[in-house]
Amino acid sequence: MKNFFLNGPISPDFISNSIYKHQIKHNIGAHNIFLGQVRKDTIKSNVVSAIEYSAYEEMANKKITDIRESTFEKFDLTCLHIYHSLGVVEVGQIGFFVFVSSSRRKNVYDATKFIVDMIKNTVPIFGKEIFENNEYNWKVNK
Amino acid sequence: MKNFFLNGPISPDFISNSIYKHQIKHNIGAHNIFLGQVRKDTIKSNVVSAIEYSAYEEMANKKITDIRESTFEKFDLTCLHIYHSLGVVEVGQIGFFVFVSSSRRKNVYDATKFIVDMIKNTVPIFGKEIFENNEYNWKVNK
Amino acid sequence: MKKELTDNIFVNIKYFGVIAEKTNLEIEKTSFDFNQLSKIVESIKNKYDLHQLSFQISLNLNLVNSEDSIIVNDGDEIAFLPPFAGG
């Protein structure tokens, strides 16, 4: 089973390295990248300083593998990469990276939206919003 | 007038640097990035090796400024950056970079699509597809 | 191989997020002398007082409706999954 999780935040360098690796793929004309960044939300007067992610990894990797396959069936894509952080991701850092590539741009936006929604709604990933005062709140996707 | 053009290809490092600069913006929760990459197309048995871009820069910069403003009016965005290459961009390299950021993801895909389509259809940028045999073809967006 | 209902079954149970916080453990191997998923879930809810918490149940990595009449086999893995928050 492929592992889609990384420990800690996803660095801009990791993203540029992924882009760089696609420069040898000469049938690609359009990339669409989604990045989830941790927001400094205020929840009942508590200010978020980080999210600590955990997951039911075995099930999550299986689910993401299924989502990847159904995305390739639904959309005409060349490449598709998905990464999610585990552990602490601080405000301003990136914890979710979806990278969609296709020969033409037509499909890429809908494919990206489909993947992001499927991952948010159907993959067992859990997030603990840690506040600046060290209290916390278990995050729930709407 | 702001200048949206860069000389030569847009490097993955340039992109990661743009992402990095947004990590201090703590109201951002979602980024969507579109990248246009030069495809090794075959046109009547000629194989593309690069595209040489030129533009009516003054008009193009004004048009892109207008597109930027109307995108901010249409969509709830935090940041929006647009870059396009001038000069030679080789097969596999990136010549177009649109970077959309918002507090939440809802808007970002449609905003990205809107900008990319507007730039392809209404901005005076011209592309000469250079073939491996040094012949060329003037590209036309469909 | 069909099991007699009177045999005990051993089930791996995993807890995540706010549920793991409440159970104070992430995994346990528990034996039951019944094999209906609904009854197993109910007994865990009672054991750890999970009634106030919202969760979904997975059986062997697939989400299931714990109110369906599903039979659990020896060695199966059940997980208690609080609301998802990925992305």
Add this chain to the structure above:
Amino acid sequence: MKKELTDNIFVNIKYFGVIAEKTNLEIEKTSFDFNQLSKIVESIKNKYDLHQLSFQISLNLNLVNSEDSIIVNDGDEIAFLPPFAGG
């Protein structure tokens, strides 16, 4: 300041892409003794034999329909724009 039609006007004309290739220049300052955009465009098309090429016209950085009755003023900038290929 209204100009007499009999005065010559000087117009900056820019050519791009395949059009510039055909005209063999990118910019020129040309005088005309008429000031209708349609007539200026027609005279340039004839001068450089641009009839086979498809293009749009901009006047002072805005796309215009060269068949509309638009008046060009001294110092204006007209551009001949072949099909766009950005992105």
